[in-house]
Amino acid sequence: MEHVDFSLVDWSRAQFALTAMYHWLFVPLTLGLSFIVAFMETLYVRTGDAEWKRITKFWMTLFGINFAIGVATGIILEFEFGTNWSNYSWFVGDIFGAPLAIEGIMAFFLESTFIAVMFFGWNKVSKKFHLLSTWLVAIGSNLSALWILVANGWMQNPVGMHFNPDMARNEMMNFWAVLFNPVAINKFLHTVLSAYILASVFVIGVSAWFLIKNREHLFAQKSMKVAAIFGLVASFLTMASGDSSARNMAKYQPMKFAVMENLYDGKNDASLTAFGLLQENTKVTDPQKHDFLFKIEIPYMLSFMAFHDPHAFVPGIHDFVNGNKEHGIISYKERSEKGKIAINALAEYKNAKKTGNENVENVALVKFRENYAHFGYGYYANRDFNELVPSVPITFYSFRIMVGLGFHFIALFFIVLYFQKKKKLETNRIVLYTALWTIPLAYLASELGWVVAEVGRQPWVIQDILPTIAAVSKINSSSVQLTFWLFFVLFTGLLIAEIRIMIAQIKKGPESEILENK
Amino acid sequence: MNNLKKNIVSVYQFYYQGFKSMTIGKKLWFVIIIKLIIIFIVLKIFFFPNFLKSNFKNDNERSNYVIKQLTK
Numbered sequence: 001m002e003h004v005d006f007s008l009v010d011w012s013r014a015q016f017a018l019t020a021m022y023h024w025l026f027v028p029l030t031l032g033l034s035f036i037v038a039f040m041e042t043l044y045v046r047t048g049d050a051e052w053k054r055i056t057k058f059w060m061t062l063f064g065i066n067f068a069i070g071v072a073t074g075i076i077l078e079f080e081f082g083t084n085w086s087n088y089s090w091f092v093g094d095i096f097g098a099p100l101a102i103e104g105i106m107a108f109f110l111e112s113t114f115i116a117v118m119f120f121g122w123n124k125v126s127k128k129f130h131l132l133s134t135w136l137v138a139i140g141s142n143l144s145a146l147w148i149l150v151a152n153g154w155m156q157n158p159v160g161m162h163f164n165p166d167m168a169r170n171e172m173m174n175f176w177a178v179l180f181n182p183v184a185i186n187k188f189l190h191t192v193l194s195a196y197i198l199a200s201v202f203v204i205g206v207s208a209w210f211l212i213k214n215r216e217h218l219f220a221q222k223s224m225k226v227a228a229i230f231g232l233v234a235s236f237l238t239m240a241s242g243d244s245s246a247r248n249m250a251k252y253q254p255m256k257f258a259v260m261e262n263l264y265d266g267k268n269d270a271s272l273t274a275f276g277l278l279q280e281n282t283k284v285t286d287p288q289k290h291d292f293l294f295k296i297e298i299p300y301m302l303s304f305m306a307f308h309d310p311h312a313f314v315p316g317i318h319d320f321v322n323g324n325k326e327h328g329i330i331s332y333k334e335r336s337e338k339g340k341i342a343i344n345a346l347a348e349y350k351n352a353k354k355t356g357n358e359n360v361e362n363v364a365l366v367k368f369r370e371n372y373a374h375f376g377y378g379y380y381a382n383r384d385f386n387e388l389v390p391s392v393p394i395t396f397y398s399f400r401i402m403v404g405l406g407f408h409f410i411a412l413f414f415i416v417l418y419f420q421k422k423k424k425l426e427t428n429r430i431v432l433y434t435a436l437w438t439i440p441l442a443y444l445a446s447e448l449g450w451v452v453a454e455v456g457r458q459p460w461v462i463q464d465i466l467p468t469i470a471a472v473s474k475i476n477s478s479s480v481q482l483t484f485w486l487f488f489v490l491f492t493g494l495l496i497a498e499i500r501i502m503i504a505q506i507k508k509g510p511e512s513e514i515l516e517n518k
Numbered sequence: 519m520n521n522l523k524k525n526i527v528s529v530y531q532f533y534y535q536g537f538k539s540m541t542i543g544k545k546l547w548f549v550i551i552i553k554l555i556i557i558f559i560v561l562k563i564f565f566f567p568n569f570l571k572s573n574f575k576n577d578n579e580r581s582n583y584v585i586k587q588l589t590k
Contacts, residue, residue: 065542068546068547069549071550072553072554076557079561079562082569083566086584087584087587089570090580090581090584116532116533120533120537166581168581168588169581344589346589347589483565486565
């Protein structure tokens with residue numbers, strides 16, 4: 001792979017990033033609000049208090065708007081796999097297809113069947129059956145996310161498969177290994193829990209708006225209480241899942257971990273940079289000093305985060321690029337040579353198969369299998385190894401802003417509960433305005449989480465096996481550019497439509513009953 | 519048979535009445551229908567053909583092509 005059309009690769013990546021990020025603007029609110037609504041309706045059924053029914057219906061309406069506008073925006077990503085990433089789509093075979101098919105059959109039907117009962121079923125089915133439907137919509141939505149994230153987790157840590165060299169496809173050998181892939185499970189938990197935080201912030205922010213406008217005091221106070229408790233629980237669980245994400249990353253994607261920490265030279269007793277300003281973004285293979293303009297460190301924390309041992313060795317970017325024999329890390333040069341052997345062996349195997357030369361076929365297959373773990377590095381045998389290092393500043397800053405905002409949300413949930421208890425929330429304009437303006441920050445944190453996960457794993461589409469330069473379809477980059485702008489216009493239009501419909505509905509307040517029989 | 523017919527009618531009535539009584543839902547359905555037309559008709563047909571399906575006849579040809587791409 002001497003010649004690569006970087007314009008094609010970059011536009012294909014940009015288009016995928018754009019559609020994924022726009023899609024993700026709709027998803028977390030659906031995931032989180034579905035559970036908040038289920039809790040509110042449970043309170044209504046248990047207490048019989050009509051105010052809870054009114055509250056449930058209002059948030060259910062906003063859930064419906066978000067669900068309706070966001071539905072099918074993810075399907076575009078699947079179109080892109082087939083058009084822009086055809087080598088990848090073929091290469092992953094049924095590994096990607098199986099979880100997505102299960103998602104379509106099981107979770108989608110679960111949520112789409114019961115969503116009708118949820119919206120149309122008030123006064124037509126029993127209270128308990130309606131409540132059950134609401135819970136099943138919440139569970140169904142979250143199960144959809146599980147299967148998508150299982151597919152994503154496999155790309156970050158490919159397990160449970162076997163590469164079939166005759167068909168050039170990975171075949172699933174162990175469904176349970178794919179499903180219970182530690183990266184996938186952790187990714188699912190971290191993602192849905194963070195979605196619950198976003199939805200909690202949304203409910204608190206909108207409720208704060210009602211209090212600022214001196215409207216719907218009881219409704220706003222009750223909504224805020226449920227959301228703050230839910231958000232607080234979700235925040236602590238997100239922290240726990242984030243902790244195991246860090247350990248998974250250090251184990252399965254150590255380059256991402258090093259990049260996220262701006263750690264060039266590995267060390268024992270490594271400190272965590274709580275915050276810092278990066279000095280410069282030079283080529284990693286240059287022997288220049290890569291440091292910070294300033295930084296605030298937590299001693300031993302990085303070693304502890306990565307391996308639960310404050311003295312453990314945490315490898316840095318240079319350790320992966322140049323290798324570190326003492327710690328058993330082979331260099332990118334060596335990995336690229338092994339990868340090249342695997343690529344050539346695959347070609348030899350295919351030729352021998354065609355000519356019927358069984359001996360050459362068997363030898364090539366053995367060589368291929370021995371080196372398959374390094375397959376993707378083979379594409380960089382004659383390239384600059386800097387291409388194998390993800391963007392340090394984007395990953396480093398995105399992670400810190402996400403974590404910083406996470407602490408801001410925890411503080412907000414505590415403050416809301418504290419002032420509610422003291423009965424001073426309604427008069428505290430600073431808290432109310434902060435709550436309102438935290439809504440966009442929750443979206444920012446959620447998107448940045450994906451930036452860390454996806455930018456941090458570059459250039460791999462499948463970790464260590466398939467890089468973007470090999471995964472992309474050989475199509476015209478101008479057509480990708482055209483569809484990039486088409487999506488930009490389409491999604492921006494949808495976003496504007498959602499925000500306008502949502503704001504109009506919020507302004508009407510909880511008296512309005514829509515999307516269902518009055 | 520009668521029971522089945524009754525059930526189908528009641529499910530139909532459930533959805534029919536539900537959709538009929540929507541207020542904001544009408545605006546939403548307009549947005550959804552426009553969106554689905556753009557996604558599944560305009561984008562899928564004119565801009566997003568499946569590269570391997572539209573350029574090769576069978577899986578054998580597709581796999582040969584991908585291997586060639588991966589090993590060149």
